[in-house]
Amino acid sequence: MGQAIAAVLNQNGLKTIAALDDRSERTRQLAAAANIQDVGSLTQLVIESDLVLSVLVPAAAAEVAKQVAEVISNVGKQILYVDGNAIAPQKVKRITQLIESSGATFVDASIIGPPPRVSGRTRIYASGKQANELQQLQNYGLDIRVIGDEVGQASGLKMSYAALTKGLTAISTELLIAAHRLGLDEQLWNEVSSSQPELAAILTRSIPSMTPKAHRWIGEMEEIAETFKAVGLTERTFYGAADVYRLVKDTSLGKETPEERNRKSASHTLREGPLSEIITILSDETAPN
Incomplete structure (x- = not known):
């Protein structure tokens, strides 16, 4: 899913990057095939990003958010963190507190449909006070639908x-x-x-x-x-x-x-x-x- 989303953004003029230190060879190959640039570490990813999109297995969502929040605090950079994982609303709200305490802004997102390799089959729903910021990606090939300003609605x-x-x-x-x-x-x-x-x-x-x-x-x-x-x-x-x-x-x-x-x-x-x-x-x- 992450590879396909990045491929769409790349095809529509945005640069996408990933932190692939310690990731599998398959993940590296998928990233390369989608033109995703490997920047190595989460620290470098935060430094070079305006938006971080988390698309992971549910069990990893909270731990990765914690790691990114620590990096954001250390780097001191204003960034938008979007959680696009299939997790419960109550967990999303805990992640929101973690990310916002680091100084970043947060959007709750949910992906419905297959990886967006075919236009019109994948929707990304968004909620939260900054959801309209994520909706700007509509200009770069993604179908982003804001459904409310409350974190937890999209999830x-x-x-x-x-x-x-x-x-x-x-x-x-x-x-x-x-x-x-x-x-x-x-x-x-x-x-x-x-x-x-x-x-x-x-x-x-x-x-x-x-x-x-x-x-x-x-x-x-x-x-x-x-x-x-x-x-x-x-x-x-x-x-x-x-x-x-x-x-x-x-x-x-x-x-x-x-x-x-x-x-x-x-x-x-x-x-x-x-x-x-x-x-x-x-x-x-x-x-x-």
Whole structure:
């Protein structure tokens, strides 16, 4: 996601940089492919930036914000920090306090849709008193939509939306594995294809593309659980969804990179065949002893 956002900004005339010290070779290759310049350290990144956009796995959001806040305090530079991570509103508010105490300004953002490689498919929602500053990136190829001046609104929208999309993928993955183990996968899929053709089409796309991302979605489900708990709803549904993604993460499919999965998916026709194969692998590799 970060690579694709940077590529759009680069193509529209902005310079993007990243602090790639201690990052993986894959991350370095993705950055180079998008024309993102490696400045090495977070200190150098803050020195050279006007805006820092944090797009990470949810578990890393708070720690990276803490590190950046320390650098901002030491450097003494006025900067805009945008948290675009899939995290609970209450966590975003804690990060806001951390960033603003360093002297920087803060915007809460949420990214809905795929990486913005195709125009019109990705929205970045923003909230907070400085959200209009982020909206200036609309002039550089991104779809930025300000929805309010309260930090937590953008993240709350992301949590609610991802609960639908990624929650549905988790539930569907689990029930398809269950049907496979009951010897009813063909009968179930025939029924879904017949009575719920729109759902069948969604699952045929979403489950194959989910497997290499499952490790990232564990934390996202946990953030949704905490979001729902904070508003008086049960957190159990999405801790269960996190368990499904935890199961997928440890399979051979979960260990693939998105690039590997895309290459394999491209070699199939978009029918139930590839999905059936994926469910069989997931079922066999996670079967109890």
